[in-house]
Amino acid sequence: MPEPAENPAVPGTDAGVTANAVTTSDAMPLGGAPSNNANRLCHGLRGRPEVNAIRLALGTLPPSLARVERGVFAFRRLLEDATADTHGKIDLMHALAIQTACKHERHSALCLRWLREHEAKMTHEQRIKYSAEIAKASAERDRAIERLGLGERTPQNEWAAFDALPAIAFATPTAPAMPTIEATADAPAGHVGGVEGNGDDNRGDWTGKEST
DSSP, rough: OOOOOOBBTTTSSTTTOBBBBBGGGSSTTTTTTTSTTTTTHHHGGOOTTTEOOOOOOOOOGGGGHHHHHHHHHHHHHHHHHHHHHSSSSOOOOHHHHHHHHHHHHHHHHHHHHHHHHGGGGGGGHHHHHHHHHHHHHHHHHHHHHHHTTTTTTHHHEEEHHHHTOOGGGGGGOOOOOOOOOOOOTTTOEEETTTTEEEEOOOBOTOOOSOOO
């Protein structure tokens, strides 16, 4: 049985490069995907290399609670994005507040799940206790989020683009100056600057006729 012929070399290239080789245009861009694309929603700070950020571990849950864990990780990415947008960084104090808020959110989610799964076997007092734990964890979560200062943007930051505009764009328009008419020494009464008037108030009669 004859052996298959080798792929011919591409003209103008090295002998080792064949016609079915992958060209540079077919490869992925060297920089990868843009940093602000939709993957940023899934990968959090990995999609924002310009942000100087600290992240603290939250720990993992058992495989049966993976859904709760995914929700907590999504909540952490949300807080990290909001903190980075507000402060331009995530320092140690920000990371501690985010970690605390996520742990309280996780505790609330676990209590809610166990209440939903075992409600039929619980007494009335146990249900109330689980509900109270959910409310308490939510309150502690909100208290930790307040430490992030997400609402502390100064008005100067909001109006930075407005202040950078040229001042001429906001100058008050002025009306053009009206020409002045000076009276001449040899002009007869009722005439101002060669314009006929009525002689009483020296207002020009633009009809060209002398007032009577």
